[in-house]
Amino acid sequence: MRKAHQVGAVRAAEHELMAKLPAGVLMQRAAAGLASVCASLLGQVYGSPVVVVAGSGDNGGDALYAGARLAARGAAVTAIAAGPKLHEAAARELLAQGGRITPAVTDDQPGPARTGPASAGPARTAAAGSGSAGSGPASSESANSGSASSGPADAGVASSGSANGEPGSAGPARTAAAGSGSAGSGPASSQSASSGSADAGVARSGPAGSGSAGSGSAGSGPAGGEPASSASITPAAAQAIAAADLIIDGVTGIGGHGGLREPAASLASLIARAREDGAVVVAVDVPSGIDSDTGEVHGGAVQADVTVTFGTIKPGLLIDPGASLAGLTELIDIGLAAYLRAPAVVSLQAADVAAMLPRPQAESDKYRRGVLGLVAGSDQYTGAAVLSCGGAIHGGAGMVRFVSADVAVGVVRQHWPEAVLTTYQPDHPAEAIKAAGRVQAWAIGPGIGTGPDAAALLAAVLASDVPVLVDADGLTVLAGRRELLRRDAPVLITPHAGELARLLSADRGDIEARRLHYVRAAAADLGVTVLLKGSTTVIASPDDSQPVLVNSTGTSWLATAGSGDVLSGLAGSLLAQGLPAALAAAAGAYLHGMAGRLAARDAPIGASDLIGAIPAAIRAVTSNTT
Numbered sequence: 116m117r118k119a120h121q122v123g124a125v126r127a128a129e130h131e132l133m134a135k136l137p138a139g140v141l142m143q144r145a146a147a148g149l150a151s152v153c154a155s156l157l158g159q160v161y162g163s164p165v166v167v168v169a170g171s172g173d174n175g176g177d178a179l180y181a182g183a184r185l186a187a188r189g190a191a192v193t194a195i196a197a198g199p200k201l202h203e204a205a206a207r208e209l210l211a212q213g214g215r216i217t218p219a220v221t222d223d224q225p226g227p228a229r230t231g232p233a234s235a236g237p238a239r240t241a242a243a244g245s246g247s248a249g250s251g252p253a254s255s256e257s258a259n260s261g262s263a264s265s266g267p268a269d270a271g272v273a274s275s276g277s278a279n280g281e282p283g284s285a286g287p288a289r290t291a292a293a294g295s296g297s298a299g300s301g302p303a304s305s306q307s308a309s310s311g312s313a314d315a316g317v318a319r320s321g322p323a324g325s326g327s328a329g330s331g332s333a334g335s336g337p338a339g340g341e342p343a344s345s346a347s348i349t350p351a352a353a354q355a356i357a358a359a360d361l362i363i364d365g366v367t368g369i370g371g372h373g374g375l376r377e378p379a380a381s382l383a384s385l386i387a388r389a390r391e392d393g394a395v396v397v398a399v400d401v402p403s404g405i406d407s408d409t410g411e412v413h414g415g416a417v418q419a420d421v422t423v424t425f426g427t428i429k430p431g432l433l434i435d436p437g438a439s440l441a442g443l444t445e446l447i448d449i450g451l452a453a454y455l456r457a458p459a460v461v462s463l464q465a466a467d468v469a470a471m472l473p474r475p476q477a478e479s480d481k482y483r484r485g486v487l488g489l490v491a492g493s494d495q496y497t498g499a500a501v502l503s504c505g506g507a508i509h510g511g512a513g514m515v516r517f518v519s520a521d522v523a524v525g526v527v528r529q530h531w532p533e534a535v536l537t538t539y540q541p542d543h544p545a546e547a548i549k550a551a552g553r554v555q556a557w558a559i560g561p562g563i564g565t566g567p568d569a570a571a572l573l574a575a576v577l578a579s580d581v582p583v584l585v586d587a588d589g590l591t592v593l594a595g596r597r598e599l600l601r602r603d604a605p606v607l608i609t610p611h612a613g614e615l616a617r618l619l620s621a622d623r624g625d626i627e628a629r630r631l632h633y634v635r636a637a638a639a640d641l642g643v644t645v646l647l648k649g650s651t652t653v654i655a656s657p658d659d660s661q662p663v664l665v666n667s668t669g670t671s672w673l674a675t676a677g678s679g680d681v682l683s684g685l686a687g688s689l690l691a692q693g694l695p696a697a698l699a700a701a702a703g704a705y706l707h708g709m710a711g712r713l714a715a716r717d718a719p720i721g722a723s724d725l726i727g728a729i730p731a732a733i734r735a736v737t738s739n740t741t
């Protein structure tokens with residue numbers, strides 16, 4: 116189980132832990148872990164060009180201290196000051212180990228990196244000083260370390276013979292920028308990577324939450340789409356980024372909110388360009404531009420290959436669009452675990468799912484294993500009936516009582532002879548719900564249509580006293596009949612963003628961009644458990660004291676017609692076996708995603724392929740626990 120905590124909980128835990136530790140210990144723990152990950156990605160540390168893009172706060176301090184550790188091992192480390200100041204003690208340490216510091220912009224272009232403060236709450240500062248070093252043109256002198264340093268023009272040192280951008284491998288140095296010649300060719304060669312570069316390759320969040328698109332797409336400006344003039348990044352800073360094998364993003368950290376502002380937005384563009392050219396990008400705690408608490412991205416953000424996070428996972432690293440920008444997440448233990456409160460977000464892992472899956476015992480029979488009532492399909496949509504019924508049968512329920520129109524019942528009979536079938540009469544469709552017999556849960560919606568028959572069936576199912584799952588057409592009907600949700604037994608709904616938009620009268624694009632916000636809002640507003648499908652599947656309970664659950668499995672090959680119908684049957688089957696709504700949703704989503712991976716194996720699949728892969732998915736999650 117991966118537990119994620121929001122910024123307030125992290126700050127409180129840090130404050131409590133720091134009271135028991137010598138000053139600076141927590142930051143040094145973070146820096147040591149960060150440096151270790153960076154070293155493993157470089158493979159050959161000695162001589163490798165490394166850039167630290169540092170903000171003014173503790174995030175920048177972590178990055179600078181890690182840079183100092185790499186410099187001590189022989190890396191050619193250049194720190195770029197993204198704000199008007201740097202963490203003083205960390206900057207001194209970097210210089211003492213032979214690193215260099217250069218400003219991102221000249222003195223006449225100051226500006227914060229984001230709309231919020233660079234650091235919130237108690238500072239994880241080192242003992243040497245709580246102040247900050249200035250970052251003027253001769254920024255290495257402004258650190259007051261007394262050591263000599265190169266000016267900005269020397270910061271973009273060439274790196275022939277150093278490790279290339281591939282983790283764990285060595286090779287010839289990359290060129291400074293695409294088509295720009297040598298890394299040290301002077302200001303003329305860096306013009307293409309400096310002024311006017313704010314929109315060149317920076318990852319952005321589109322209206323439909325498409326911030327996972329990485330690099331190469333143009334945007335309208337660094338702050339939520341509002342036009343903004345790009346900062347004129349100094350040639351030294353631009354050259355250093357272009358020549359780097361590894362770039363450490365330490366600009367904003369978990370305290371930042373809102374879109375990146377200058378010069379951070381232009382630096383993010385240069386980082387994206389260097390990444391396209393082979394540099395490895397490592398984010399400190401969270402990639403700059405991502406909201407740590409939600410995963411939201413308002414404008415430009417850094418696309419990382421690896422994110423090194425400290426103490427606990429942050430929700431924004433698990434939920435898109437932020438999750439797609441984070442790359443691989445590495446968690447560094449800095450001693451916070453004992454001081455953290457209950458998590459805000461939880462991602463179940465295989466062992467967690469295995470522990471909750473019902474298993475038949477010697478005395479089990481088909482009724483004790485759970486009976487699911489399934490209302491799916493119609494004369495027009497027979498495929499939804501077959502797919503959802505297959506998912507239910509393979510999900511472990513002892514029996515599936517299937518209710519539908521005559522044509523759909525006939526098709527299901529041919530595919531799934533084990534299903535117990537009931538045909539509803541068009542004049543009195545609701546009577547079939549009672550005629551079907553006793554069930555432990557109902558699942559309704561895939562392919563039932565949105566007309567009067569569908570409305571009557573939905574009303575009859577929701578009038579029962581057992582848990583109900585509503586999906587697909589059932590959700591469309593429910594959007595105009597929300598009063599049907601006034602019941603005592605649990606309800607689980609499984610919408611995609613468009614279906615949830617209809618239920619909440621909200622904008623689909625906004626839902627996709629703010630998944631955590633809307634899944635919580637829907638659960639609270641409707642009084643039901645909500646599984647919001649999408650690039651990140653998130654599940655919220657109406658009880659807001661419970662954490663939001665995030666699914667960690669899946670594949671883009673699951674974006675195919677009928678895939679959701681299989682999930683409806685599978686999750687409904689788990690609901691009938693007695694799992695609480697949120698856990699039935701989470702386990703169903705996990706197994707559905709795992710089945711997708713096993714069926715696809717990086718090739719296209721149809722939804723029917725998922726059904727046969729469900730038993731293999733169950734074996735995969737239980738094999739190490741039985």
